[in-house]
Amino acid sequence: MASEERELQIELFPYERHSLETLERDFGVERETVVGFAQSLNALRKIFEKVLGGAGDEFRGGRIVIMGFINHAHHLLAGGLQALEAGNGVVWSACVRGLMETFGACVMISERPESVTNHLEHVSAGKLYNAAKRVMPGLGADIERLHKIVHPGSGAVYSGFKVVDDKERFRRV
Numbered sequence: 001m002a003s004e005e006r007e008l009q010i011e012l013f014p015y016e017r018h019s020l021e022t023l024e025r026d027f028g029v030e031r032e033t034v035v036g037f038a039q040s041l042n043a044l045r046k047i048f049e050k051v052l053g054g055a056g057d058e059f060r061g062g063r064i065v066i067m068g069f070i071n072h073a074h075h076l077l078a079g080g081l082q083a084l085e086a087g088n089g090v091v092w093s094a095c096v097r098g099l100m101e102t103f104g105a106c107v108m109i110s111e112r113p114e115s116v117t118n119h120l121e122h123v124s125a126g127k128l129y130n131a132a133k134r135v136m137p138g139l140g141a142d143i144e145r146l147h148k149i150v151h152p153g154s155g156a157v158y159s160g161f162k163v164v165d166d167k168e169r170f171r172r173v
Helices: 002-008 014-027 031-053 061-085 089-111 113-120 125-135 139-150 154-158
Strands: 162-165 170-172
Touching (some): 014 031, 014 061, 061 113, 089 113, 089 125, 089 139, 139 154
Antiparallel strands (some): 162 170
């Protein structure tokens, strides 16, 4: 991972590097996927630095929202990768769902930039999902699947169990 980082000029925090190396080594995540995660983490940091760097002494509400979303997305991605490393699919699911909501917020802002400060107040999850689905219609099924895992219900109840013997349908925790 370190040699590839130098080639691609990717800078990672130690905890990010550790999570990605564990995913590749212990879970067999393909190299291309690991590099993609590394590039995403690096890009989020660079975007944040760029937005912060152009601020001068002035911070308006819109700039704070954008910086907050970038920071939020970075933490969701890094936290989700750490959850995968720990074998915690439920937390990974919650993080991915949060990333989809953040993507939906960005879609809403790109459609109506003047509404950026509305995101300092509550924006319903339904509006965020609908915005995300407008740009990427395939997210709808993913959002529903994650909803069943994250919210209390059958998906949440069964997510902590694994089938031990498919013929006998025994489950273990």
